[in-house]
Amino acid sequence: MKRIVLFLATNIAVMLVMTVILSMLGVNHYLTAKGLTLGALAVFSLVVGFTGSIFSLLISKPMAKWSTGARVIDNPASSTEFWLVNTVKTLSQRAGIAMPEVAVYNGEPNAFATGAFKNSALVAVSTGLLESMTKEEVEAVLGHEVAHIANGDMVTMTLIQGVVNTFVVFLSRIAAYAVDSFLSKNDENHTPGLGFHIASFVFQILFGIGASLIVAWFSRQREFRADAGAAKLLGDRQPMINALARLGGMAPGELPQSMAAVGISDKPGWAELFSTHPPMAQRIAALQQLK
Known part of the structure; x- marks a missing residue:
């Protein structure tokens, strides 16, 4: 502020x-x-x-969900979704921000973070990114997006x-x-x-x-x-x-x-x-x- x-x-x-x-x-x-x-x-x-x-x-956040069709993971339905939520949680704790919403959307490799406020943001990754990268690489991408949020x-x-x-x-x-x-x-x-x-x-x-x-x-x-x-x-x-x-x-x-x-x-x-x-x-x- x-x-x-x-x-x-x-x-x-x-x-x-x-x-x-x-x-x-x-x-x-x-x-x-x-x-x-x-x-x-x-x-x-x-x-x-x-x-x-x-x-x-x-x-920005509701528009991002609507325009990409991103689905927020409220209750992880697979091991991948469980891992995604836990990874973002760990990274956000390290960054000193509140846990962002985590979402997945269908599309080619990409990811984004958005939201008007640091402690009520959204991190979303595409199915193409999850399918084409290793977990270590996806974690790095998630770290990049969390850093965007932490940096305001x-x-x-x-x-x-x-x-x-x-x-x-x-x-x-x-x-x-x-x-x-x-x-x-x-x-x-x-x-x-x-x-x-x-x-x-x-x-x-x-x-x-x-x-x-x-x-x-x-x-x-x-x-x-x-x-x-x-x-x-x-x-x-x-x-x-x-x-x-x-x-x-x-x-x-x-x-x-x-x-x-x-x-x-x-x-x-x-x-x-x-x-x-x-x-x-x-x-x-x-x-x-x-x-």
């Missing part, structure tokens, strides 16, 4: 500083003449930027997404006002119209692409941390290295697009900079360098 409050406070402080600086540069006077103040725009941007991200986080990665990514969304909304409208003003410089009574809305839409797309690069970079960093976390929970980095090597030789099971970043692996994007997961070779190399 302390980290969340600090993160939000930092974002609000940055927005306030930016608002003050732009006001000192005379932008606020210009916007006021056009019918909008920086303060109002900053508040609007914060609300729009965070509302969707926070709502998505709050419904779901909340962190939501906050980062909210921050970049806020700046995309804020800056796209500032830029749109500038373009609209330039196009109507000979009309002193001009107010924002179709040109502003078109420019705002275009800038939101362009800034959104830049924001995606930032979010993807943070996502890749958390994968390295979760790999290291799994090695720490298991007391040995080799099982995680073996698991990654195995996954690297298989096509990862597809997750819904909204969940792509939470899987143990993912298909690389058309450019590595947009990928939510680092290449397996880099993840293995990072583990090998651990002391």
